[in-house]
Structures are given as structure tokens and as C-alpha cells.
């Protein structure tokens with residue numbers, strides 16, 4: 001009688017635990033594990049019942065044993081279920097990015113002018129030039145006066161320069177020499193900079209001219225800088241850009257900020273210098289302007305011209321790009337025609 005009373009209590013406990021198990025919940029894997037320990041661990045409630053089961057008399061073992069087994073399996077299944085659910089939730093939080101678009105986005109390509117600009121900057125940076133940039137809206141001093149343009153120089157004329165209305169002194173820069181002026185006023189030599197950027201000139205838009213284009217200008221100032229240094233650097237640039245067989249030719253020219261000044265041609269890389277319609281049968285194509293920095297420019301920018309000399313050069317990126325890719329119409333560069341842009345690919 002006493003034994004069966006004990007068994008009654010045991011059956012009640014089994015039933016109570018059965019209904020408890022059905023309602024278990026866990027917010028994460030740790031909570032699920034805590035439940036496992038509470039019910040199925042060494043000192044767990046169900047384990048304790050299993051231990052008590054040893055004292056159940058043989059004739060009642062069958063009934064109680066079955067119920068105990070059902071309870072144990074139900075507890076194991078429930079806790080495994082909770083652990084799995086916690087795992088799925090954790091993965092959703094860490095590695096599944098719900099903000100990602102379900103379709104791949106194509107990356108497009110760089111603009112041809114950017115590709116060529118990067119190439120030019122890369123060649124000169126290997127020669128020790130560092131990058132300098134400045135504002136596109138400039139004052140007259142940095143674009144013209146500091147560059148030795150006389151007050152009545154025709155380049156200041158309305159024909160060339162865009163003025164910001166009501167501010168006759170504020171203009172859109174017409175060359176990136178203004179960046180060189182800004183570097184010189186802040187730094188003493190040695191100076192070795194390369195200045196890429198957009199420039200503006202008041203010209204009618206056609207296949208051969210635009211009201212804005214892009215330049216890269218370079219400046220090197222130090223003691224004993226000579227024309228030979230300039231020529232050597234430009235030869236190296238031309239051969240890196242257009243191939244090792246490229247030749248250069250310098251023709252005397254004039255710029256207000258350089259003395260002496262020159263324009264540089266390269267041997268036509270389409271016909272190898274033999275003469276074709278591209279080089280107008282001369283075998284040469286013009287690519288840049290250059291010269292020794294006029295001492296007046298050094299002085300105007302706070303550099304002692306009795307100690308230092310320097311050279312400068314400037315080229316149009318559109319011009320170099322045309323030579324490399326034979327783009328016939330300048331307007332193609334700014335019309336964003338995807339069929340044109342898709343023709344260019346770049347690794348960087």
C-alpha cells in the first residue's frame with residue numbers, strides 16, 4: 001500500500017512534468033541548454049525520477065517505465081527543437097544580409113578620361129611627383145597675375161575666361177597652373193607636383209572644342225633644375241604612355257609663365273612616324289606645352305629666383321585620350337552615351 005502511494009506521487013510528477021515540457025520556451029541556445037540541465041542533467045528533475053524508478057516494484061515497472069520513457073523523449077525532442085530554432089535565429093542575425101538586392105548589380109567601367117588621367121598621374125608619381133589639387137572657381141591672381149600674365153593679356157578676355165557675374169575678380173580657372181601657384185605660395189622648394197583637373201574656356205562647342213576640358217600640369221622647382229631634366233622626364237613620359245619606340249620633338253613656343261617655352265610633339269604612334277592622315281602626313285603629333293618657369297613667376301609666388309630654377313609642363317587629357325583611342329568628337333566625353341563608355345575597361 002505504501003509503495004503504491006509512492007507510485008501515485010510518481011505518476012503525478014510525470015504528468016506535471018509532461019505539461020511543463022510542452023510549454024517550454026528559450027530565447028537563445030544558452031537558455032535551451034539551461035532547460036536541458038534542469039530536466040535531463042545529472043541532477044535534473046527527469047533524471048531524479050529515473051533514479052527513483054529503480055525502487056518501483058517489478059509488477060508496476062511496466063506502466064511507470066513506459067510513461068517515464070515518453071516523458072524523457074518528449075523533453076529531449078522539445079529541447080532539441082528549441083536549440084535548432086535558436087541556431088537559425090543566430091544565423092539570420094549574423095550572415096544573412098536582408099538589405100541585399102536579390103539580383104547582381106553590374107559595376108560599369110571608368111570614364112576614359114579618368115583611365116588616362118590615372119595613367120598619367122601614375123607615370124609621374126613613379127618619378128617622385130606628388131598630387132596637388134585646387135578649386136575650379138578661382139581668383140584672377142592664381143590663374144593669371146601670379147603666372148605673369150600682363151593686365152591686358154588677351155587670355156583674360158571675355159573670349160577665353162568665364163567670369164562669375166558681379167565678381168570681375170572671380171573666374172572659372174582656364175588652366176590648372178592656378179594649383180601650382182597655390183602650391184608655391186605655401187611651400188618652399190624642392191617642389192615636385194602634378195596637378196590634374198577640369199578647366200573652363202569660353203569656346204563654342206564643336207567636335208574639336210568644348211567649353212570645359214581636363215588638364216594635367218606638372219611643376220618641378222629645386223636648385224640646378226635645367227632644360228635637360230625637363231626633356232628627359234618628358235621623353236620617359238612619352239615612352240611609358242605611347243610605347244618604348246616613341247620619339248619626341250620640341251619646338252620653340254611662347255607662354256607668359258615659362259622662358260624658354262616649347263611645344264612637344266611625339267612621333268605619330270599610328271604610322272610610326274612615316275606619315276598618315278592622322279598626323280597630317282608629318283609623322284608628328286603635338287601633345288603638350290612646357291618650359292622653364294619664368295623667374296618672374298617664382299618671385300611673384302615667394303620663391304627666390306637667384307637660388308632656384310624649375311620647369312613646368314601642361315597637357316590636355318582629352319588630347320592624350322584621343323591619341324590613344326582615336327575618339328573623333330570631343331563631345332563624346334561629356335554626353336554619357338553608355339554605348340561609348342562601355343567600350344572602355346580598366347583594372348583600376
Ligand code: PHE
Nearest residue numbers: 175255289290291312313314
Ligand atoms: N598652362 C598651359 C595651358 O593651359 C600649359 C602649360 C603649362 C604650358 C606649363 C607650359 C608650361 O595651355
